[in-house]
Amino acid sequence: MWHVTRVAETASTNADVAELARNAAPEGTVLVADHQTAGRGRLDRTWDTPAGTSLTVSFLLRPADVPPARWPWLPLVVGVAVADAVHHVTGISAALKWPNDVLVGDRKLAGILVETVDSADGPAVVAGVGLNVTQGMDQLPAGGISLASAGADVGRDDVLEALGMCLEERYTSWRLAGGDPAAELADAYRHRCATLRRRVRAELPGGAVVEGRAADVDPAGRLVIDTADGPVVVGAGDVVHLRAVTEPDRPSR
Structure with a gap:
């Protein structure tokens, strides 16, 4: 074609x-x-x-x-x-x-x-x-x-x-x-997709930040990020930078 x-x-x-x-x-x-x-x-x-x-x-x-x-x-x-x-x-x-x-x-x-x-x-x-x-x-x-x-x-x-x-x-x-x-x-x-299942930081226009685990891509092609406050969906046009971040330390038992 x-x-x-x-x-x-x-x-x-x-x-x-x-x-x-x-x-x-x-x-x-x-x-x-x-x-x-x-x-x-x-x-x-x-x-x-x-x-x-x-x-x-x-x-x-x-x-x-x-x-x-x-x-x-x-x-x-x-x-x-x-x-x-x-x-x-x-x-x-x-x-x-x-x-x-x-x-x-x-x-x-x-x-x-x-x-x-x-x-x-x-x-x-x-x-x-x-x-x-x-x-x-x-x-x-x-x-x-x-x-x-x-x-x-x-x-x-x-x-x-x-x-x-x-x-x-x-x-x-x-x-x-x-x-x-x-x-x-x-x-x-x-x-x-290497982004999924990783902890990520999405920087949005105006300085807002969404941080959590990249869980899925929704039917509209947007990234679903599981945050401490629940799932947040971001589109490609919403994101200035998307970076993987280090997992937070877990307290030892």
Whole structure:
């Protein structure tokens, strides 16, 4: 279902595909850049890597047959597809940090940015992935990892092919279910999600903090945190930072 265009350099593949969406580009439009000079993460955080070392790609999706209330699951759909693809080509078991990071161990391998775009053909979704492929550890930011530094000898085209295959499979299944994640997708996400069952601290806009154990992901793709005062539900758009925290000391008996 994908129609891939490659460019040597661009500021942001997500911005470019969003503009294509506004100009009636069809679902399945894909843009891959060898070098992205102004990549963005969630909350407009910047993301940059040396040219030719990462897979930077954006996919145009038009899930018109899925209720918009279920679209917040799309970053999770993409995350599962990325983890599937990494395992397919390398054998590495990547984990997912809610809502939009892919990890190997506790280090970040990939980031995901999913954005909604208004267009003449109705709302669309741009799903961007930035995945570290060939960088050495000296080329990575603190806390980062690449497939090469994790021991995998694989090229960007191999990862792109696997990602396209895995995303098509997961996205098609999600659409056929009307966006309902209750069965296969939700189980696949929970199985891969390193955030669940850990004690976390969610920092919210305005300085509010929610701390407790990450218990589940609800039907809307939000994180359920069990706190001392009961469950609290937070969406990706509500969270400025989400961090694992050390378990409190328990008194000895």
